Amino acid sequence: MTQSPATHNEDFNRLREHIRPKASELEFEGPQWGTTFRAAVDEAVRRRMPILFWAMNGHPLACT
Amino acid sequence: MIARRFVWPKEQIQDLLANFVLVADEVHRLQMGSDAESCLAQKIFEQGHFGGQSLRTATRQGIYAATADGRLLASVNTNDPERMAEMLRQALREWEALSEEERRRGPDVDLSEVRRSEDWYPEDGLVLRTFSRDLPRPQASEDWRGQAWNQDYAWFTREEARDFLPDGPVVGAKGSVPRELVERLARFNLVDNVRGQVPEFDPDDLRCAYLESEVVASDGTSATVRFRGQTEAEQEGTWSVEGFRDMEEPNRQRRGVRLNLSGQGEFDIAQGRLTRFEILATGTRFGASQFNGRHDDREESPIGFLLTLAGNSLAERVAPSFFYAYGWDRRE
Numbered sequence: 001m002t003q004s005p006a007t008h009n010e011d012f013n014r015l016r017e018h019i020r021p022k023a024s025e026l027e028f029e030g031p032q033w034g035t036t037f038r039a040a041v042d043e044a045v046r047r048r049m050p051i052l053f054w055a056m057n058g059h060p061l062a063c064t
Numbered sequence: 065m066i067a068r069r070f071v072w073p074k075e076q077i078q079d080l081l082a083n084f085v086l087v088a089d090e091v092h093r094l095q096m097g098s099d100a101e102s103c104l105a106q107k108i109f110e111q112g113h114f115g116g117q118s119l120r121t122a123t124r125q126g127i128y129a130a131t132a133d134g135r136l137l138a139s140v141n142t143n144d145p146e147r148m149a150e151m152l153r154q155a156l157r158e159w160e161a162l163s164e165e166e167r168r169r170g171p172d173v174d175l176s177e178v179r180r181s182e183d184w185y186p187e188d189g190l191v192l193r194t195f196s197r198d199l200p201r202p203q204a205s206e207d208w209r210g211q212a213w214n215q216d217y218a219w220f221t222r223e224e225a226r227d228f229l230p231d232g233p234v235v236g237a238k239g240s241v242p243r244e245l246v247e248r249l250a251r252f253n254l255v256d257n258v259r260g261q262v263p264e265f266d267p268d269d270l271r272c273a274y275l276e277s278e279v280v281a282s283d284g285t286s287a288t289v290r291f292r293g294q295t296e297a298e299q300e301g302t303w304s305v306e307g308f309r310d311m312e313e314p315n316r317q318r319r320g321v322r323l324n325l326s327g328q329g330e331f332d333i334a335q336g337r338l339t340r341f342e343i344l345a346t347g348t349r350f351g352a353s354q355f356n357g358r359h360d361d362r363e364e365s366p367i368g369f370l371l372t373l374a375g376n377s378l379a380e381r382v383a384p385s386f387f388y389a390y391g392w393d394r395r396e
Contacts, residue, residue, distance in 0.1 A: 012326070015344055019197045019370040021213055027073035031081050033088040035382050036182055038101045038175045040087035044132040045170040050159045052084035052152070053108065053128040055091035057355075058261045060068070062382040063216040 033061060074145040080152040083159075084129065095124045100173035101180075104134050112139035129155030131162070133169040181383030184392045190225035190338055191381075192218040193374040194253040199346065199366035209357060214257045217374060217384045218249055219392075225338060229331045230277050233287035241275040241293075249275075250295035252386040254323055254369055256349040259357030262319075264386045265297040272296040275325060286332055291343055293325040305352040305359040319351025321367065338373065345369040 034040045037053065044051045058064035071077060094105035109115060109124040126141035127148065137155035140147055159167070185191075197213040204210045220228075230239030250273040251265040275293035282288070298320035304310040305317060327343030349367040352358035374380040384390070 012344060015199070015346060015368055016342065016370055018199065019195050019213070019344070019368045020372075021195060021215070024073075025068075025213065028068040028071075029377075029379050031072060031078065031086055033086045033379060035088065035378055036101075036180055037087055037089045037094060037105055038178050038180065040085050040089075041101075041104065041132050041171055041175060044085045045168075047085060048167055049083070049085050050137055050155060051128075051130050051132065052081065052086050052155075053105075053130060054086075054088040055094065055105075055109075055128065056088070056125050057090070057092055057123055058385060059090040059382050060088040061379045063214055063257050063261060063385045 029061065035059070035061060071143055071145050071148050074149075076149050077145055077152070080149060080156070083156055084152075091124050099178050100171075100175050101178040104171050104173050104175070107134040108136055108139075111136035113141050127151065129158075131159075131167065131169065133171050135166075179393070181387040181393070182381060184219075184387070184390075185381050185383070186219050186221050188222045188337075190220040190222075190228070190341075191374040192220075192253075192341065192371050193380060194218060194249075195370045195372075196256075196258050197368055198258055199368045201365055205361075209259055209361075212259045212357075214259075216253055216257065217380070217382060218253050218371070219384055219387070219390070220245065220248075222336065226336050228277060228291075228329065228338060228341075229287065229289055229333075230279055233279050233282050233289075233331065233333055235279055235282055237279045239277045241277060241291075243273060246273045246275045246293065246295065248390070249371070250297055252384060252389065253371070254295055254297070254321055254345055256319065256321055256351075256353075256356055256358065256367060258367065260355045261385070262353045262356040264389060265299060269297045269299045270295070271298060280328075282333075285334060286330055286339070289329045289331055291325060291327045291329065294323065295325065295345070296320070296322045299351075304354045305362075307355055310359075311354070317351060317353075319349075319353060321347065321349045323347035323367075323369070327371070341371070341373045343371040345371065 040051050054060050056064045094102045108130045114124050128139040129137040137158040138151045140151040195215050227242050230237040255262050273295045278290050279287050280290045300318045302314050304314040323345040325345045329338050330340035332339050346368045348364045350364040352362050
């Protein structure tokens with residue numbers, strides 16, 4: 001049986017909101033991570049600051 | 065993955081982070097590579113918590129505080145916010161103890177020639193952010209696995225992005241997104257990575273991969289396109305499924321994903337760009353791979369993916385996990 005458009009939209013929205021990460025689940029992105037070690041080294045030299053390097057199998061800001 | 069939730073959001077950590085140039089990066093390439101960037105990273109790794117380990121399990125994952133010339137200040141591999149905070153404080157004490165000249169030093173390698181996947185970011189193309197998560201089911205895990213989700217990216221050139229729109233964007237126009245582009249999603253993004261990394265599917269693993277498009281509204285400047293499709297991928301072979309525990313005793317395995325795709329996009333006809341895009345891919349997955357945390361959850365169960373436009377933040381310019389298989393970096 002084919003779903004009505006309204007039912008289809010309700011299901012779509014419900015599933016989308018289930019899958020999409022909640023704001024609390026994306027808080028790790030808040031600290032403004034750079035995404036390449038190469039660029040961080042350049043920035044650390046320029047700003048005379050130490051580097052904090054989060055290294056994971058799979059990019060920590062993507063699929064890890 | 066756990067650090068995402070339990071470490072960085074903590075207030076005592078956030079305050080300390082302001083003292084550092086922050087970077088997140090993929091460790092395997094840096095750990096194994098021979099380019100200048102990898103060599104500098106390895107210099108740091110080898111002074112850290114996993115330094116010197118040479119077993120096949122010897123990842124260099126973790127959190128490292130270091131100077132720009134590769135001097136380690138402190139390191140740790142933990143999901144405990146207290147231990148992380150202590151490591152950060154230790155690193156700052158070490159930094160304060162350095163001379164001005166030592167803090168000013170740059171690396172003794174030239175990083176300007178290093179090429180990375182991010183150099184091929186399609187500025188004028190289509191960048192999708194894809195999320196994966198288990199769909200509700202009885203007896204879901206009550207620990208972190210029950211809440212697990214993951215993400216990745218998919219890149220398309222400007223020309224490829226146009227292929228998501230049927231020819232002649234008038235209401236009723238229909239088309240099929242080229243198989244090559246659907247395969248990119250099916251092989252690299254529509255994979256069971258909810259709990260951790262998983263290998264891509266091979267082209268031969270795809271039993272079905274299509275995405276049909278239809279213009280359902282158009283005012284001459286923009287067109288609303290509806291998408292419908294399916295993907296089905298299945299792989300058989302011999303591999304381990306419990307991380308490092310069974311890596312010396314792999315067994316015959318099967319893994320697969322079967323999905324129905326549906327969604328809509330808004331296409332700016334003059335610009336040739338998608339300005340809105342949402343596709344849901346829902347269905348089932350089964351089996352396990354070495355690092356995707358499914359060794360005790362191999363029966364078929366529901367899974368869902370959301371494919372949407374990535375934003376413009378720096379974090380959303382990270383290259384797709386399987387970018388190396390795109391072949392873009394080998395083109396003239």
